Amino acid sequence: MRTSLLILAAALAFAFASCGSNCCKTEESNVPCICGTDEALIDGCAHPLCLQDKRNPDNPDCVCGTMTFEEDK
Amino acid sequence: MRSLVPALALVAAVLFCAPAHADSIRLKDGTRIAGHATKYDDSKSVLSWKGDDGKSYELKLDDLDKRSTYSVLKSQVPNDNGKGQLQLANFTRDIELFAHAVRHYGYAEKADPSLKPEVDKQMAILRTQAGQWGLRQAKAAADKGDKKRALEWLEKIITKLPGEPEAATAQQLLDNYYASVKAEQTKEVDNAPDEKLKAGLAKGKKSYDSMLERNKKALQSKGGSAAIKGWEDAVKDGQKTLEEIDKFEKANPEGYTELLAGYRKTVNDQIIEIHMHLASQYATRSSYNDALSQVNKALAIDAQNAEALAMRARIQDAASRGLRWL
Structure with a gap:
């Protein structure tokens, strides 16, 4: 049982580490995605994914990042 | 059962990291089609799109709305x-x-x-x-x-x-x-509920009005060092205002707590706004360290201020990647 718990802990640690900016909680990760608003047009969006040139999948108005093609997946 | 535990953890790992929604594209008429791109033919300017509805679409770039067109073009230019x-x-x-x-x-x-x-x-x-x-x-x-x-x-x-x-x-x-x-x-202060409060905060109100006036003058100046000096002096006025509020509260510890907290917030919001003006001024000159210092001063007042957090992230990004600023 102890071994299983150790493996579980390791797997969870891996899970959080591999999530990158998607779910790791830093102050900057609290910055909302403002893509689609008037402010974003002139200020830009500071959402962590947008700053990494990635699309925020939670905001359908996000135009950051490049389009992914099926063959890329 | 024991062997299921790590497997479950790995499933959790995948779920945590999976994107919440599929991609989507929008047409000129506003129709949004969820799905994903499969190909783009540059010579014909045609995007092949597989909809989540199972249909395949051949979409001319001219038929897409401008932002979707941008997404397509961006994916073609390294x-x-x-x-x-x-x-x-x-x-x-x-x-x-x-x-x-x-x-x-x-x-x-x-x-x-x-x-x-x-x-x-x-x-x-x-x-x-x-x-x-x-x-x-x-x-x-x-x-x-x-x-x-x-x-x-x-x-x-x-x-x-x-x-x-x-x-x-x-x-x-x-x-x-x-x-x-x-x-x-500032109508709350102007309409203060009693004369004691009005008289006790008269000096603070004067400093606050001076802060607003200096901020306006800085905004209306030709920019540069005059604006920066104006905003720095405005922040000092704001700090004096806060000191006056503290002084009043010390002398009158009962009955004003909530009201004074509201006044403090009004003053602090204005100080934050001025720090943001300063940060913007420095960032336009690519003085990113000075800009960051101003944003950090704003965050020292309100660590969760969304505008300041966003500004800090944008400044750090521009500075680290050597990008231009607007």
Whole structure:
């Protein structure tokens, strides 16, 4: 049982580490995605994914990042 | 059961990291099609799209809305293609995605430094267009009777585009909104419930009014060191105001706590706004360390201030990647 718990802990640690900016909680990760608003047009969006040139999948108005093609997946 | 535990953890890992939604594309008529791209034929300007509804679409670039067109074009131009990035930047600017355009100009210049004169020329056009666009936003807000929003747009134009004719127009328009918006923000103090409070905070109110006046003068100055000095003095006035509030509370520990907390918030919000003006002023000069210092001062007052957190992230990004600022 102890071994299983150790493996579980390791797997969870891996899970959080591999999530990158998607779910790791830093102050900057609290910055909302403002893509689609008037402010974003002139200020830009500071959402962590947008700053990494990635699309925020939670905001359908996000135009950051490049389009992914099926063959890329 | 035991062997299931790590397996479950790995499933959790995958679920945590999976994107919440699929991609989508929008047509000119506003229709949104969820799904994913499968191919783009550059020679025909046709995007092949597999919808989540199971249908396959052949979409002409002309039939997509401008932002979806931008997404397609962006996926075709690598960041190290200087000329491509320059063309993409011009397209992006002309569809009013100004901040995105600035990034592409930055990539163009980085990829091919010989493009700098052309990038400078196009950036000048961008600044004019962004200023005109901002003035339209201010006018639209004013037409709706939203003076606060109109003022926000004017301040944005002034602090982001110093030296531009649109900023000069914004400076002239500032008088139409500034006094009434600020009066609305301080009406609680002006309508103080008792004379003791009014008299006790008279000095603080004077400092606060001075802060507002200095802020306005800095916004209406020609920018540069005069504006910076004005804002720095305005922050000092704000701090004096807070000291007066503290003094009053010390002398009157009962009965005013909630009211004074509200006053403090009003003053602190104004101080934060001034730090943000300073940060913007420094960032436009690419003085990113000074800009960061101002944002950090704002965050020292309110660690969760969304505007300051966003500004800090944008400054750090621009500084670390050597990108241009708008």
